[in-house]
Amino acid sequence: MAAQLPLADLPLFPLNTVLYPGGQLHLRIFEPRYLDMVRECAGTGAPFGVCLILEGGEVGMPAQPAAVGTLARLTDFSHRQDGLLGIVAEGDSRFRVLRTRVRSDGLLRGAIELWPDETPHQVPVEFALLQTILERLIDTMGPHWRHAPRDAYDDAGWxxxxxxxxxxxATEEQQQLLEMTDPLRRLAALRDILPRFQKA
Structure with a gap:
């Protein structure tokens, strides 16, 4: 389990995206600091941390990361036709950044505190519409989830x-949903957001 790993000095990868537990992350890697990070994680099996960028950019000077992020574990990598390294990582536990430091090569590293996994909850009947909407979204936008077991849709966290x-x-909304610790509260927030996407 992730909670048993020494995570006093975790490499951090600030991105303009939010990674959720169980989610997939596809990245092209070209900066030397991140190539070194991938080699390190591939060699040891250790995770790296993905945090939303609050200030700065994905390349160049180290960016300011959000305080709450998600562990990412490498599941695949390949050399792309454009010469860059492509990686696939899967989201694991969430964490809070306690402090950070910048290594001489520009890689951000942090001491983190892992969050406990959410207590499993069955999806209440009042959120059944969200299950139907997710099925439609997966059909069109999330093909890697098409073979998810049927009972996954009954898990409020998933x-x-x-x-x-x-x-x-918006990424700010995604970050707020990541930081919620109650899966039923997260579903309620998503239900309240849905009218925004309904056609007039």
Whole structure:
């Protein structure tokens, strides 16, 4: 389990995206600091941390990361036709950044505190519409979830995280949903957002 790993000095990857537990992340890697990070993680099996960028950019000077992020574990990598390294990572536990430092090569590293996994909740009947909406979103936008087991849709945490990934939300909203610790509250927030996407 991730909670058993020493995470006093975790490499951090600030991005303009939010990674959720169980989610997939596809990246092209070209900066030397991140190539070194991928080699390190591939060699040791250790995760890296993905945090939303609050200030700065994905390239160049180290960006300011959000305080809450998600562990990412490499699941695949390949050399792309454009010469860049492509990686696939899967979201694991969430964490809070306690402090950060910048290594001499520009890689951001942080001491983190892992969050406990959410208590599983069955999806209440009042959120059944969200299950139907997720099925439609997966058909058109999330093909890698098409073979998810049927009972996954009954898990409030999984349902909320997948909707937060696939709905066209602002990154600030995605971050707020990541930081919620109650899966039923997250579903309620998503239900309240839905009218925005209904056609007039």
């Amino acid at each position: 349902l909320g995280f997948r909707l937060a990934e696939l709905l066209p939300l």
